Amino acid sequence: MYGMGFDHSFGLWFMARWLKPDLMIESGAFKGHSTWVLRQAMPETWIISLSPRHPENVDWGSVLMKRGISDLSQVLVFFDDHQNELKRLKHALNAGFQHLIFEDNYDTGSGDHYSLGHICGQYYIRGGGHSCFIESDEARIRMKRKRFWEIAVDRDELCGNGEEWWGAQGYMRDAFNHSNKAISYEEHFQNSRFVDSVLDVYWELPPVAGPSLTHQTRCSPARASDPIIEDGRFGLFQRLG
Ligand SMILES: C[S@@+](CC[C@H](N)C(=O)[O-])C[C@H]1O[C@@H](n2cnc3c(N)ncnc32)[C@H](O)[C@@H]1O
Structure with missing residues (x-):
């Protein structure tokens, strides 16, 4: 772990300060x-x-009342x-929380839980729907990317035996x-419509800088937005698509 x-x-520090x-x-x-990062960002603010070991069903109403919090937009x-993010989003929505940060936004075909990144993997979202044909352009490009970037997802990782490309090989992991x-494509599609219907803003944190500067190689340059400070390697991935 x-x-x-x-x-x-x-990113966490920045958003807490913001x-x-x-x-x-x-x-x-x-x-x-992350507790330490939150504390650095907001030295005087309560952290729960x-x-x-804590129960999943917390009575948030009484917890917030005890802390004198009545405005949920201040939480x-x-x-x-590493829980299914759709499940967590529903929990947060039920409690009335409005500002949510998810740490692990796995790309389609990877990760140990169903993520917002998975949910955004839809034909109607740019870069979202996928092809599992072995000889497709996508399979070829994915194979090329894999040579340059260890965590890139190739066609075999992306697709289940029945060509299920959504979630992780057609599974909603938790x-x-x-x-x-296992979820059907229809269910996956409905999940995105649900998420779309409850979000005001969805924002993915860009890498702070290119990997040769930060030694961070856990996001795929092909799928993340441009680093704030580039190191010149990003162009290669943009060329590959
Ligand atoms: C990747 S670690 C968290 C890393 C931490 N945020 C940091 O910055 O170092 C995941 C943590 O989630 C905890 N965890 C697992 N299931 C959980 C649950 N249902 N509720 C709350 N925490 C859980 C694990 O015990 C583990 O400590």
């Missing part, structure tokens, strides 16, 4: 790195840190617990992939 690296630590919440809730603390919730459920 890993904690957060440089890019996401900076939103200036009255309360920060964190699910998934591990050894406390949840681990697997920031940070998830790094809890570090200790549980998973």
